Amino acid sequence: MLQLSFIHFKKNSFIILEGQSSSDRFYIIQSGQVRIAKETQIVAEEQGNILGPGDFLGVVSSMSGHSQIETAFAVTDVSLISVRRDQFPELITKNAPVAMKIIFSFSQKVRYLDEALARITLKKNAEIDISHLFTIGDYYARLSKYSLALYAYYHYLKNAPNGSFATAARERFMSIKSMGVRASTEMLEPKPGLLSRTFDDETMIFCECQPGSEMYIIQKGQVKITKIVDDNEVLLAVLKAGDMFGEMALLENKPRSASAIALAGTQILCVNRQNFNQMVSTQPQLITRLTTTLADRIWLMYKQLANTAINDPVSRMYDMLSIQLEKLRVVFQVGKQYMFDFGPDELVSMCGIPKEQGQTYLATFLRTGVVKVANGKLYTNDLMDLGKQIAARRKRSELERSHMEARGR
DSSP states (O other), rough: OOEEEEEEEOOOOOEOOOOOOOOOOEEEESSSSSSESSOOOOOTTOOOSSOOOOOOEEEHHHTTTTTOOOOEEEOOOOOEEEGGGGGGGHHHOHHHHHHHHHHHHHHHHHHHHHHHHHHHHHSOOOOOTTTTTHHHHHHHHTTTTOOOOOOOOHHHHHOOSSSSSSHHHHHHHHHHHHHTOOOOOHHHHHOOOEEEEEETTTTEOTTTTTTOEEEEEEEEEEEEEEEEEEEEEEEEEEEOTEEEEEEHHHHHHHOSSEEEEEEEEEEEEEEEEHHHHHHHHOOOOHHHHHHHHHHHHHHHHHHHHHHHHHHHHHHHHHHHHHHHHHHHHOOTTOOOOEEEOOOOHHHHHHHTHHHHHHHHHHHHHHTTSSSSSEEEEEEEHHHHHHHHHHHHHHHHHHHHHHHHHHHOO
């Protein structure tokens, strides 16, 4: 039986503190009001900073296992329902509406933060017209990645058969096929309801701006998540076995916000709306994993947004490496080598540094020798040395911010 405890906080009490280590529990507000705040708040909270009965706090930290991303302060006397992380699967089966409220609110927050990050780091709005599929096709065709180009052209034509670029898309699609590039129906549009799918290396699973109604769980292989921005491919993440992706289209019925490209013989499990609804009642552990995935993304996005407030681009690069290490729970150890799954150009893009300035800042970033490049990837020979460099840069940024705030008073 699900047994939840109740906790009471007096007015003006702190409930959770930003930066605290992860908690094994989160809270649902039973009565009273709570204010949330962040040390560095780049965008306003979508639902405001005042929470009331039925709202929840501390879920991101609890479900992701990362540090708290906000401070919660009791505006009035507050009564909270305390839910341990290990009770969440039972909460799903005993009180599915509450659990689903958390999942859907997470989904909305991920979408909101993704749009904010696109505006700030990529200098673009996240909402892009369906014609962007044609742009993506042209981009991959120029790189001779013809199977990816075919996929983008096909889905542009499917969704905009009379669009502005329809004639050009048909001509380029047929031209690529005439070169002998394979374009099977299974590759371009897998059968709906097919639960397990296998993809060859460099095969598109879905494309940015494409409508979708499925999410996926990687059973084998890797998937890279990308965007095409200003005629460049921006690497957002490299996912591995056990990871979930594509849940936004499933939960919110909105177009894909990024592309998913399979690497090296990837096998995935597909979840559509029908079997998702069944899973809520029959597979609470899977729904818990989905909640954890969304919590991980929200935590990462808040960290990335805070990263944009660092004025010095080189310090921003070190901070971004720190975020990636914390995300993967990598411990700073003396003499421990570590290779990141992205290279210097991707790091510049992740930090929102203009491409034309990137090489200059990269030269300064790499000059210390703490971080190096091998086979196109960033690596360090000593995680502890990297940790010291990150700490020094962070202290410098904090001092600069304090001086700026003092001058502004």
